[in-house]
Amino acid sequence: MPTSPISLYEEMNALSSRMAAAARIQDWETLKMLARSVAVLRNALPDGDSQLTEAELQQKTVLIQRILDDDAEIRRHTEPWMERVCDFLNPPPRRSKHAQRQARAC
Template structure:
């Protein structure tokens, strides 16, 4: 069962690398799609983690994987900043409504 836990972490890392590649290409629709896949993988991981634990060695590997995911995420966010600023500028001129 622990191998499947690590495979979730590896799949999340792969998705985050794919998100970064899509962000570098300016394919924000694909970034959003991959983000949804990550959310699903994380949910599945949480479920699987309830019934198994990682060994010390596996926990170290998990930590290295998560560090790479965080680096990828930070770069995607950095690439998205100009895009998000454009959206903010577009919304500034619109009247604000309360729901």
């Protein structure tokens, strides 16, 4: 596993790019596996930036922005899927026959 903070961010960026690709093809199992790997790396990040040079801070900013861009792409694909799952798990209440006739009359 990478050890320097920048190498951790680089690996997270590579994984988030793969996550976006998995989301585009609706490969939810791969997406889930990659998300777990990102979480492990995120938990390994040190607190604070005191060890980073100015150039590393700039590189970190670029990498985080790329990760956020990938996250937005992933959400564009997962949120509609999640809505369909919620609709499936929470169907609308059944209407009475009288209410159904009233709805057709409109």
